[in-house]
Amino acid sequence: xxxxxxxxxxxxxxxxxxxxxxxxxxxxxxxxxxxxxxxxxxxxxxxxxxxxxxxxxxxxxxxxxxxxxxxxxxxxxxxxxxxxxxxxxxxxxxxxxxxxxxxxxxxxxxxxxxxxxxxxxxxxxxxxxxxxxxxxxxxxxxxxxxxxxxxxxxxxxxxx
Amino acid sequence: xxxxxxxxxxxxxxxxxxxxxxxxxxxxxxxxxxxxxxxxxxxxxxxxxxxxxxxxxxxxxxxxxxxxxxxxxxxxxxxxxxxxxxxxxxxxxxxxxxxxxxxxxxxxxxxxxxxxxxxxxxxxxxxxxxxxxxxxxxxxxxxxxxxxxxxxxxxxxxxxxxxxxxxxxxxxxxxxxxxxxxxxxxxxxxxxxxxxxxxxxxxxxxxxxxxxxxxxxxxxxxxxxxxxxxxxxxxxxxxxxxxxxxxxxxxxxxxxxxxxxxxxxxxxxxxxxxxxxxxxxxxxxxxxxxxxxxxxxxxxxxxxxxxxxxxxxxxxxxxxxxxxxxxxxxxxxxxxxxxxxxxxxxxxxxxxxxxxxxxxxxxxxxxxxxxxxxxxxxxxxxxxxxxxxxxxxxxxxxxxxxxxxxxxxxxxxxxxxxxxxxxxxxxxxxxxxxxxxxxxxxxxxxxxxxxxxxxxxxxxxxxxxxxxxxxxxxxxxxxxxxxxxxxxxxxxxxxxxxxxxxxxxxxxxx
Numbered sequence: 287x288x289x290x291x292x293x294x295x296x297x298x299x300x301x302x303x304x305x306x307x308x309x310x311x312x313x314x315x316x317x318x319x320x321x322x323x324x325x326x327x328x329x330x331x332x333x334x335x336x337x338x339x340x341x342x343x344x345x346x347x348x349x350x351x352x353x354x355x356x357x358x359x360x361x362x363x364x365x366x367x368x369x370x371x372x373x374x375x376x377x378x379x380x381x382x383x384x385x386x387x388x389x390x391x392x393x394x395x396x397x398x399x400x401x402x403x404x405x406x407x408x409x410x411x412x413x414x415x416x417x418x419x420x421x422x423x424x425x426x427x428x429x430x431x432x433x434x435x436x437x438x439x440x441x442x443x444x445x446x
Numbered sequence: 447x448x449x450x451x452x453x454x455x456x457x458x459x460x461x462x463x464x465x466x467x468x469x470x471x472x473x474x475x476x477x478x479x480x481x482x483x484x485x486x487x488x489x490x491x492x493x494x495x496x497x498x499x500x501x502x503x504x505x506x507x508x509x510x511x512x513x514x515x516x517x518x519x520x521x522x523x524x525x526x527x528x529x530x531x532x533x534x535x536x537x538x539x540x541x542x543x544x545x546x547x548x549x550x551x552x553x554x555x556x557x558x559x560x561x562x563x564x565x566x567x568x569x570x571x572x573x574x575x576x577x578x579x580x581x582x583x584x585x586x587x588x589x590x591x592x593x594x595x596x597x598x599x600x601x602x603x604x605x606x607x608x609x610x611x612x613x614x615x616x617x618x619x620x621x622x623x624x625x626x627x628x629x630x631x632x633x634x635x636x637x638x639x640x641x642x643x644x645x646x647x648x649x650x651x652x653x654x655x656x657x658x659x660x661x662x663x664x665x666x667x668x669x670x671x672x673x674x675x676x677x678x679x680x681x682x683x684x685x686x687x688x689x690x691x692x693x694x695x696x697x698x699x700x701x702x703x704x705x706x707x708x709x710x711x712x713x714x715x716x717x718x719x720x721x722x723x724x725x726x727x728x729x730x731x732x733x734x735x736x737x738x739x740x741x742x743x744x745x746x747x748x749x750x751x752x753x754x755x756x757x758x759x760x761x762x763x764x765x766x767x768x769x770x771x772x773x774x775x776x777x778x779x780x781x782x783x784x785x786x787x788x789x790x791x792x793x794x795x796x797x798x799x800x801x802x803x804x805x806x807x808x809x810x811x812x813x814x815x816x817x818x819x820x821x822x823x824x825x826x827x828x829x830x831x832x833x834x835x836x837x838x839x840x841x842x843x844x845x846x847x848x849x850x851x852x853x854x855x856x857x858x859x860x861x862x863x864x865x866x867x868x869x870x871x872x873x874x875x876x877x878x879x880x881x882x883x884x885x886x887x888x889x890x891x892x893x894x895x896x897x898x899x900x901x902x903x904x905x906x907x908x909x910x911x912x913x914x915x916x917x918x919x920x921x922x923x924x925x926x927x928x929x930x931x932x933x934x935x936x937x938x939x940x941x942x943x944x945x946x947x948x949x950x951x952x953x954x955x956x
Contacts, residue, residue: 297876299455301876302876304873305619308616308619312637315636318631319634320632320634321632321634322629322632323631325901326625326893326898327637330618330622333614334622338615340611341611341612341615344611369668373663373664373667373839377663377843380847381857381860381864384847389848393847396840396843396844397840398840401836401837401838404667404834404835404838405836408854417834417836420673420837421840424841428848432848432852436852438852438855439853
């Protein structure tokens with residue numbers, strides 16, 4: 287999915303198009319702002335669009351390279367798509383629901399789903415129970431640390 | 447100026463103050479290692495407790511927390527590929543590959559030694575030359591800050607080896623993200639799309655957590671292999687091996703610590719630029735620059751010595767000029783004022799006793815980082831390497847959510863963190879790394895303020911470009927560095943291309 291087809295960097299080209307559109311949007315949106323608020327966005331928007339255009343050309347002519355960073359994002363894209371989507375859906379649901387449902391309940395539910403997502407082989411009942419207890423204890427401990435020690439007002443929502 | 451060293455040491459080394467320093471370093475290290483929990487938060491939470499203490503004791507504890515938190519950022523960078531603080535961004539470049547191949551224990555020990563070395567250099571320069579070095583902060587004006595921010599972005603772009611252009615695009619996009627909300631100058635609402643949550647802009651820490659943690663989490667659940675390779679042998683702290691590497695990199699350590707101190711002096715620039723400049727210099731000067739980014743020890747030494755040197759450097763404008771260099775400096779400045787200490791040029795003559803006790807406390811806290819950091823680091827590495835993914839994934843995910851919520855106790859920060867994280871993962875597929883975007887976001891306000899002030903001053907003079915570029919030698923110097931940073935990879939690429947073409951041509955000849 288890296289988009290390298292022959293010498294062309296298709297994914298890089300798609301990314302460049304996104305940044306090109308963003309740069310153009312920022313540039314034209316700045317025309318509606320006051321002169322002082324517009325000067326910097328106009329400059330950066332034009333720069334972003336210009337750089338993205340160059341990158342798009344480089345991607346199409348096969349002169350695009352990768353990045354040095356060896357983090358998670360680069361490469362290895364095809365593996366575990368279902369798990370990846372589960373992770374994304376869980377994080378999105380967690381972020382949207384915790385103010386409504388409550389931090390503790392949402393976090394516990396999300397962590398249990400993520401725990402199941404992180405299991406790659408069958409585990410014994412004892413080990414599974416240990417994992418469940420571990421996740422519950424972790425959520426409870428961090429909840430108490432945040433709410434009682436650091437005095438961060440965690441949302442209690444409809445449940446807890 | 448007579449300073450009673452005996453009195454200062456007796457104050458700083460009292461059992462109670464030592465205990466506070468130990469507690470501060472441990473607390474700071476643990477908090478700094480947790481994404482989202484920053485040094486600023488730790489200091490801000492504990493400041494009220496220090497009001498009941500003697501001024502020196504309270505300040506020693508705050509300094510120890512700050513030092514520990516900057517160091518603690520390296521743990522998450524090395525073990526989870528997530529910089530605990532922006533100043534640890536460059537530590538991920540080589541620290542995480544080292545941990546991935548089973549050298550996490552060595553990387554932690556190197557980070558500890560480098561942090562202690564850098565912290566000591568920064569603290570010693572603070573003690574010896576604070577008033578003199580404060581002049582450097584005053585020498586920098588608006589246009590220099592703009593160019594400094596651009597230098598930071600071009601440096602990180604040039605570090606994205608193989609594709610400077612993608613790095614520059616990422617940096618420009620980060621600057622764009624920094625413009626969301628109320629304009630720094632002008633006060634207009636920009637790019638909020640009518641969403642009230644975006645009025646305050648995008649929080650840097652939430653973006654940092656999202657851009658680094660979410661792709662790591664997505665990658666973690668995709669594959670059954672271990673997150674980190676555990677050390678194949680029981681090799682202890684690997685302290686002698688690390689000391690040998692430090693000895694071989696002594697010049698790198700000294701240079702990076704000096705860069706860290708000098709950049710730390712500049713308010714707002716701080717550890718992120720310092721560690722990137724040091725990393726870039728270390729790579730440029732290395733005999734094997736191609737190893738950087740693949741787990742090169744010199745990279746970890748450069749970034750960690752530089753970012754801890756910024757602690758001492760950052761206190762120079764804070765104490766001498768009353769201008770806090772970083773948010774933690776601002777909180778400590780507030781604590782100083784509450785304790786009745788007036789910062790400014792007279793501080794070192796009128797209240798030298800307490801200031802030098804504070805500085806001595808900083809040195810002691812830095813030294814304490816060595817044993818405490820080695821012990822904490824060893825167990826942290828073992829713990830992360832041996833924790834099954836079924837436990838590690840929910841733990842990291844929970845910390846990202848709670849950490850980003852804790853910044854302002856605002857659910858919108860969590861939504862922003864998740865959205866930016868997913869975006870970061872998607873653009874990662876297209877070969878765009880997170881570091882330029884984060885740095886653009888970090889430096890956006892500095893860049894815009896510098897740019898706009900120069901724009902207004904230049905406009906008033908009817909000479910914008912002259913004001914921005916040509917009026918001042920420091921601006922010209924930084925601009926020249928930017929050009930060099932951008933051109934060197936290009937020239938190298940051209941030469942390599944020519945050499946390859948020459949080789950092929952040679953082969954083709956009969």
